[in-house]
Amino acid sequence: MLEYCEGMGSKSTTRRADALRSIEAIEQAAAECLGRNPDASLSEIARAAGVGRVTLYAHFTSRAEVVDAAMSRAIDRGNEALDAVDLTGDPLLALARYVEAGWHLVDQARALLVAAQKELSAGRIRELHSGPVARVETLVARGRAEGVFRTDLPIAWLVNVLHTIMHSAAEEIRAGRLTSDRAADHITATVLAAFTPPGKPVPEPGGAA
Amino acid sequence: MLEYCEGMGSKSTTRRADALRSIEAIEQAAAECLGRNPDASLSEIARAAGVGRVTLYAHFTSRAEVVDAAMSRAIDRGNEALDAVDLTGDPLLALARYVEAGWHLVDQARALLVAAQKELSAGRIRELHSGPVARVETLVARGRAEGVFRTDLPIAWLVNVLHTIMHSAAEEIRAGRLTSDRAADHITATVLAAFTPPGKPVPEPGGAA
Known part of the structure; x- marks a missing residue:
């Protein structure tokens, strides 16, 4: 049970770390892309962040x-x-x-x-x-x-x-x-x-x- | 021929007068509707102008x-x-x-x-x-x-x-x-x-x- 929980915790931790990294990358890319061109598209921002559009939409509605x-x-x-x-x-x-x-x-x-x-x-x-x-x-x-x-x-x-x-x-x-x-x-x-x-x-x- | 042209001219004049009236009504309605609510829709503006959406889109792209x-x-x-x-x-x-x-x-x-x-x-x-x-x-x-x-x-x-x-x-x-x-x-x-x-x-x- 303990091991199972630790396993879950570890997987969950990785998932959270991945999510935080994606969000950080999207925010940074958004600040850079929109800072060059106020009409930069979400696709461009996702591309600059190195994530897919689905990932972007998972974090930003x-x-x-x-x-x-x-x-x-x-x-x-x-x-x-x-x-x-x-x-x-x-x-x-x-x-x-x-x-x-x-x-x-x-x-x-x-x-x-x-x-x-x-x-x-x-x-x-x-x-x-x-x-x-x-x-x-x-x-x-x-x-x-x-x-x-x-x-x-x-x-x-x-x-x-x-x-x-x-x-x-x-x-x-x-x-x-x-x-x-x-x-x-x-x-x-x-x-x-x-x-x-x-x-x-x-x-x-x-x-x- | 002359009569035909006059007929055309008269019909055309009416058409132009109608168009100008519509445009005037749309512009006035737009100024009023957007002056109350910046997010007023084009449908609302057409309605307030007493014209259909098709007429609005005929004059404004x-x-x-x-x-x-x-x-x-x-x-x-x-x-x-x-x-x-x-x-x-x-x-x-x-x-x-x-x-x-x-x-x-x-x-x-x-x-x-x-x-x-x-x-x-x-x-x-x-x-x-x-x-x-x-x-x-x-x-x-x-x-x-x-x-x-x-x-x-x-x-x-x-x-x-x-x-x-x-x-x-x-x-x-x-x-x-x-x-x-x-x-x-x-x-x-x-x-x-x-x-x-x-x-x-x-x-x-x-x-x-």
Whole structure:
């Protein structure tokens, strides 16, 4: 009986390990394929993951689920990258550092975001971004407490403005109206002005120090 | 022969008038149905237009074409409404008037915009907005010439910032994080700050006069 159970356990463990490997491969392939082409098909993703379509459909019931997993994975990786960004000290400089790092993440993920906007609700996309949102909320609250950022608009609105402008820069680049190398400067200059309290001067570029 | 041709002409005229009436009814129904529910089906739209599905498919080959026509119609109506907005005088006040009017149009069309984002490319949505974009470009250029708006960022970027923030307000409302009555104030306060030249003070709310 014990041996039988161990046998089952071992087979079951192998099956689970196989399943986890497949899921991991599919999620990684989805993030890569959709990151190159938002209209990449599930067949392409299965092929890139080295699994059959049947295996893909065994783990993901719809294209939306695959896109959700890919987006979730990209945001987890983004959150790890943002862990390395120093958001302490002068709030203006901290915000500029956040934009510089966050912008590169958005830039890399812009095709994936197009796929997400087609398949997922705005609410779900927002939910997936709760990690980055929480970071900026904390920074904005501190900047307000220090009198550097405006208090006449809600924190949630200011955070929305920042992320909206970062994402719109990705669309401006796709439209050929902005180059990647200028995006961080444009976003920072715009957001620092947008966050300035009424009656106070807009910070000069690079003058935040 | 002449009579025969006249007969043909008359029948053809009737046929064309019928077709134009159907198209007009479908476009109007599409704008209304998609304006209430971005996922409204083509069957619902045909029913609301008082035409059969076959007639709808005779004039529109895809859902994307129907959405495009509905969006185009809403923007044409919006352009007519914007014709009534005075964009002369103090650029700060002119921009506030544009936001007040434009915001209501965006607010009314927000479900339709969701449908458009699902069906149309970002490039096509931008193209459909060329009328409103041209108005703001002219206003921003004048504000820059008068020293009121910043010149360190391109006009195209500033126009993008304005429309991006207006549209994001629509999403904030759908998410239950902003109320319609506060949206115009939030947008105006944010955009006037974002457009302020570095080193100059952000205008006080209502202090633009």
